[in-house]
Amino acid sequence: xxxxxxxxxxxxxxxxxxxxxxxxxxLRRRFIEMGIVIGETILVERHAPxxxxxxYFIKGYHLALRKEEAAHIQVKLHGDING
Amino acid sequence: xxxKKIVLPTEHCETCPAFTQLEQMGIKVGDFERVIALAGNxxxxxxxxxxxxxxxxxxxxxxxxxxxxxxxxxxxxxxIRYKLVDLPGTYSLLSASQDEEVARDFILFGQPSCTIVxxxxxxxxxxxxxxxxxxxxxxxxVVAINLMDEAKRxxxxxxxxxxxxxxxxxxxxxxxxxxxxxHTLLGAVADVIEGKIITKPLRVSGxxxxxxxxxxxxxMIEKMAPGIPNARWLAIRLLDGDARVQKALSTGELGDIVxxxxxxxxxxxxxxxxxxxx
Numbered sequence: 001x002x003x004x005x006x007x008x009x010x011x012x013x014x015x016x017x018x019x020x021x022x023x024x025x026x027l028r029r030r031f032i033e034m035g036i037v038i039g040e041t042i043l044v045e046r047h048a049p050x051x052x053x054x055x056y057f058i059k060g061y062h063l064a065l066r067k068e069e070a071a072h073i074q075v076k077l078h079g080d081i082n083g
Numbered sequence: 084x085x086x087k088k089i090v091l092p093t094e095h096c097e098t099c100p101a102f103t104q105l106e107q108m109g110i111k112v113g114d115f116e117r118v119i120a121l122a123g124n125x126x127x128x129x130x131x132x133x134x135x136x137x138x139x140x141x142x143x144x145x146x147x148x149x150x151x152x153x154x155x156x157x158x159x160x161x162x163i164r165y166k167l168v169d170l171p172g173t174y175s176l177l178s179a180s181q182d183e184e185v186a187r188d189f190i191l192f193g194q195p196s197c198t199i200v201x202x203x204x205x206x207x208x209x210x211x212x213x214x215x216x217x218x219x220x221x222x223x224x225v226v227a228i229n230l231m232d233e234a235k236r237x238x239x240x241x242x243x244x245x246x247x248x249x250x251x252x253x254x255x256x257x258x259x260x261x262x263x264x265x266h267t268l269l270g271a272v273a274d275v276i277e278g279k280i281i282t283k284p285l286r287v288s289g290x291x292x293x294x295x296x297x298x299x300x301x302x303m304i305e306k307m308a309p310g311i312p313n314a315r316w317l318a319i320r321l322l323d324g325d326a327r328v329q330k331a332l333s334t335g336e337l338g339d340i341v342x343x344x345x346x347x348x349x350x351x352x353x354x355x356x357x358x359x360x361x
Contacts, residue, residue: 059208
């Protein structure tokens with residue numbers, strides 16, 4: 001099993017499953033409202049020219065998150081043999 | 084599902100015997116019998132639907148927070164006059180922002196006859212969060228599944244019938260831009276208001292401990308603000324630690340709003356009757 005990693009550390013094209021959502025209550029709630037829920041698959045689409053924010057694809061739509069926010073989301077990367 | 088094509092009044096329409104139902108009334112609301120609230124996520128076409136129904140040209144565009152406060156307009160459907168209130172687009176009603184506060188205060192205290200939740204057919208799942216939240220506050224809800232043209236282009240099929248059954252409220256597929264499905268939508272709204280359709284909104288019941296806590300709080304809230312339209316919802320908000328609801332209850336603000344509501348019926352409190360359009 002790969003260790004969960006921060007969503008903010010993923011590269012474009014990588015796909016991962018959401019394992020844990022951290023941060024302050026208001027931020028966690030906001031994540032959930034935007035469809036970031038445990039068990040959901042998220043794809044890293046691309047990043048802005050300066051690397052921040054990142055654009056993700058989840059639940060059929062595109063979502064931009066600051067790296068600072070995405071760092072609160074723990075994910076398990078797909079594609080590993082044991083993943 | 085067969086949808087009626089666009090029927091918007093033009094000069095020809097008025098002389099056409101087939102034209103009956105929808106008359107756009109713009110801002111000349113005047114006397115109205117019913118108030119309809121339009122809620123929905125940002126960028127789902129709420130303002131487009133608002134314009135289609137009222138004939139107004141409320142600015143529509145692709146950015147969040149465009150509808151800063153609510154916009155109002157009127158229309159007549161099957162000889163009944165409606166006032167339509169376009170609420171700011173929000174993902175939630177849990178008051179993280181002023182937009183959400185405006186939207187939820189209106190649904191909660193403005194007591195519209197019916198609330199239409201406009202959803203995006205291409206991202207329906209995310210939109211259902213708001214639908215569930217609105218259905219916690221009020222039973223008179225109709226879901227408009229908008230942007231059906233875009234969904235078709237993307238090869239997305241939406242089973243409105245199953246969605247209606249699962250949610251316990253009518254869910255109608257529409258394309259606000261072309262007017263498709265609008266009459267079916269308004270028919271459903273009228274039926275809900277007239278009680279021809281009895282809704283049974285899906286509500287998350289939670290654990291027995293949660294239900295017990297809600298049941299204990301409801302009578303206390305009703306005592307603090309007699310006549311409050313939805314004590315259950317407020318109880319849930321209190322359990323969630325909602326500072327805004329706590330404050331409104333403890334300062335008597337909620338009680339004041341309710342009594343003012345009762346006195347003035349459909350008139351809204353000063354804060355909420357700020358009219359505006361961008």
